[in-house]
Amino acid sequence: MKGVALLTMPRSGSEWLGSLANAAGTMGRFGEWLDLYHHSAKPQSFHELETSVLKLGTSANRRFAIKLFPNHLRETHDRFGTDFLFEMLSKHEIGLVFLERRDRLRQAISYHRGNVSKKWTSRLEGTGASADYDFAAILRSYAHLEDGYRFWSKYLGMMGLPFKHVVYEQVLEDPTPFVEIVAAYMDVAPPAQVAPSALKIQRDDLTEEWAVRFRSDAKAGGIIDLLLEDEKPAARTLSNLSRFLKKRPLKRA
Numbered sequence: 001m002k003g004v005a006l007l008t009m010p011r012s013g014s015e016w017l018g019s020l021a022n023a024a025g026t027m028g029r030f031g032e033w034l035d036l037y038h039h040s041a042k043p044q045s046f047h048e049l050e051t052s053v054l055k056l057g058t059s060a061n062r063r064f065a066i067k068l069f070p071n072h073l074r075e076t077h078d079r080f081g082t083d084f085l086f087e088m089l090s091k092h093e094i095g096l097v098f099l100e101r102r103d104r105l106r107q108a109i110s111y112h113r114g115n116v117s118k119k120w121t122s123r124l125e126g127t128g129a130s131a132d133y134d135f136a137a138i139l140r141s142y143a144h145l146e147d148g149y150r151f152w153s154k155y156l157g158m159m160g161l162p163f164k165h166v167v168y169e170q171v172l173e174d175p176t177p178f179v180e181i182v183a184a185y186m187d188v189a190p191p192a193q194v195a196p197s198a199l200k201i202q203r204d205d206l207t208e209e210w211a212v213r214f215r216s217d218a219k220a221g222g223i224i225d226l227l228l229e230d231e232k233p234a235a236r237t238l239s240n241l242s243r244f245l246k247k248r249p250l251k252r253a
Helices: 014-022 046-057 070-080 084-091 104-117 135-159 176-186 205-221 224-230 238-245
Strands: 002-007 063-068 093-100 164-167
Touching: 002 014, 002 084, 002 135, 002 176, 014 063, 014 176, 046 063, 046 070, 046 084, 063 070, 063 084, 070 084, 070 135, 084 093, 093 135, 093 176, 104 135, 104 205, 135 205, 135 224, 164 176
Parallel strands: 002 063, 002 093, 093 164
Antiparallel strands: none
């Protein structure tokens, strides 16, 4: 089976880009299919997980798509002792797209706000909670995102895997190159015109206000103490296990 794995981190524009490819109907169905809430029954083995994921992500023309964060591979490996992506690459013709957002600060602010509101896309209602500005939390989110991007760089580099590198800011105005990359990997014709997405950009004036405030606070007080604190090993607690499963930064020892 031909398919594409979109390797990225939260708040990178992956939901929006995936929705554009999904709209074609011939390029699989992008989603975070390793999140267990997508499955009608909790998989009890890797085979059950793999079967369910393929069903969720495959379009009628037998093309498969999935979105992966590093925590998806970690959680699956912890549960089943298997590298999901490695298995997929060994069994199917999977093209790899590494999606990166260069503006890490605004990505971190968005990630911090999402962790509080749970409004991960414009179509979700979330909890209704509003995040407060929190310099330390934004810094931790920034570091978490950097760690995730480094994970993918090491995974791809150490295994010598070919991939296409897509930068969010470069496809924001015209996402056609992303859709064309996916179509080429799947050996299908790209749509004549990329359909508009129902998703809306969630970045707003508050994001810009916090970005300016963060830079000002960082220059005024420095960040070395918080950076060194972030390098301490994560505490092995039930609270951190919950934070890990919810894709939130871990509390350090």
